[in-house]
Amino acid sequence: MKKILKVVAATSVALTMAACNKETSSTSADKKVVLNYANWNLGTESEKNLERLMIEAYEKSHKNIDIKIDENITNDDWKGSLSTAASAGKLPDVFMLTDIPSGVTNDWLLDLSGLVNEDKDFTSLPESIKESTKNSDKTFAIPFAQHFMGYYVNKDIFNNANIDTPEYGLTLPDFINGVKETTDLGKGIVGINSTTDFIDWYSGAKNQNVNWFTYGSGKYHLDSPEMFEGVKLAKDLGTNGYAYEGLNKEQKDKLSGDDMGAAFKAGQLAYFWNGTWMNSDFAKNVDFDWDFVGIPEGRSAIAVDYLGVAKSTKHKKEAYDFAKFMSFGKEGFLKRMDLSINSGTEINTLPITTDSEVLAKYWEIISVPGVQKAYENLDKAMIDPIKIVPGYAASRWEAATGIKIGDNENAKIVDLLKDSVYGSVNYQDYAKQLNDLAQQQYDNAVNAMKK
Incomplete structure (x- = not known):
């Protein structure tokens, strides 16, 4: 009798454990x-x-x-x-x-x-x-x-002018020549939408040891030869009729006003700076032959x-x-x-x-x-x-320089840079001061991350 009771008890325990395990398994499966x-x-x-x-x-x-x-x-x-x-x-x-x-x-x-x-x-x-x-x-x-950033090109403008159509990886000299040779205001064509973007990409295109806006390995190089060269080129093209942004109001009004995107879609620009988020829009709304050629010398941005x-x-x-x-x-x-x-x-x-x-x-x-x-x-x-460099917004745009530009008693970095291209500022006069200021914004942001 005791033996039978032991068997029954053991069986009862086993069944109870199995039921518990089944319930636990079911609950685990149902829980998300x-x-x-x-x-x-x-x-x-x-x-x-x-x-x-x-x-x-x-x-x-x-x-x-x-x-x-x-x-x-x-x-x-x-x-x-x-x-x-x-x-x-x-x-x-x-x-x-x-x-x-x-x-x-x-x-x-x-x-x-x-x-x-x-x-x-x-x-x-x-x-x-x-x-x-x-x-x-x-x-x-x-x-x-x-998304890739760089220049879109209206291939029809080049073909109609019997100029070699640029492709991704084009050289800097070919790029500059293309901007100049396609510009013909009499025909309503401008070589490029703006040259202020040179400030960001030019140094990195010339020197692979630095990146966007001359930044590299925790340091800015805004007083480097490449930066001087880039700003000078931007000014030369921007103020001599080759850049849409540098045209006067009367010239713009004969084209697409202040809308440079509309100017490109209307076939009025040979080169147009933008990003590949525009691919679908251009595929639908542009009726000429176009391509993306990035930035000169073939380094991707x-x-x-x-x-x-x-x-x-x-x-x-x-x-x-x-x-x-x-x-x-x-x-x-x-x-x-x-x-x-x-x-x-x-x-x-x-x-x-x-x-x-x-x-x-x-x-x-x-x-x-x-x-x-x-x-x-x-x-x-x-x-x-x-989105990756500490303090970049201040280093590139927001920090006050203490420099007077026109009626602005305390111009921001972005103001000084734009006036270096389209205004009267001689960039080299302020390059060291600007580099120190940009570096300070970065260093302050890095130190804040360590606290």
Whole structure:
């Protein structure tokens, strides 16, 4: 009898444990990981744009993940609403960054180094892109979207003037000659829209040891020979009738007024500075033969958006995997293209990955010869510093110089630079002072990150 009772008792315990295990397993399966996500490109729920379609696709292939859009992070004050959320301990798990340095300074961002170092999709990205995500050799951001910056060219203007049509990688002398030789105000044609952009790209095109706006390895070089040369060229072209921006009001009114974009679309500009976010617009609204030729000498210039993963997230791996799917990952971008084709929604970024399968499929959708050529050498590309270099906005535009220009008793850096091109300022007279000021803004921002 005792033996039978022992058997019954043992069986009862076993059945109870099995039931408990079944209940635990069921509960675990039913419980989903919720990731809060904030991005300024999501549109409204009723619009269901490509980004929301991507989120739906991710949830379908990851049944254990729910993506919740954080509506508390608002487009009208993105950084401010992130700061409010952080103060309340409610940062989204994944969110778009206005810039990486402020995220590091505020201690919002998870160090992703361990995750990216084990991810082949990330380690195979161009060196320039990978480096842009780092601060103090640690990866704090994920490249979300990218566009190339440079010059678009109206090929018809060159062909009609029997001038060799420029292509990506054109030399600086050929570029300058093209601007001059195509300019013919009598025919309503101007060589270039503006030369103030030379201030940003010229030094990096001439010297690969520096980048955008002469910045490189923690130092500015605004008093370098390349910068002097670039400003001088910008002034020579800009004030001698070769740049649309430098024309007088009467001349502009005979063309497209103050709208340089309209001037390009109207066939009035040979070269037009912009970014590859314009590809779809030009494909639809331009009726002449055009191409993207980047900047002279073939060094790519890239504008990048970044995602951050909150340091406070409870789901590090899941947050990273979702962010990767939405951004640089091969699987995610292939899905993005499929969704774009099926929904008739335009893709709003170039592929960040250089994976051959991804690029081949992308060129079937959007094929611009110069953009394809630019992908051949991205490791040494210049990245727009606005989202990666500490204090850049102050160094490039906002810092007060203490210099009087016209009626402005205390001109900002941006004012002095523009007047160096189109006004009476002799840049070399102020170059050392300007370089020291720009460097000071950078150093102050770096020191703030260390506190």
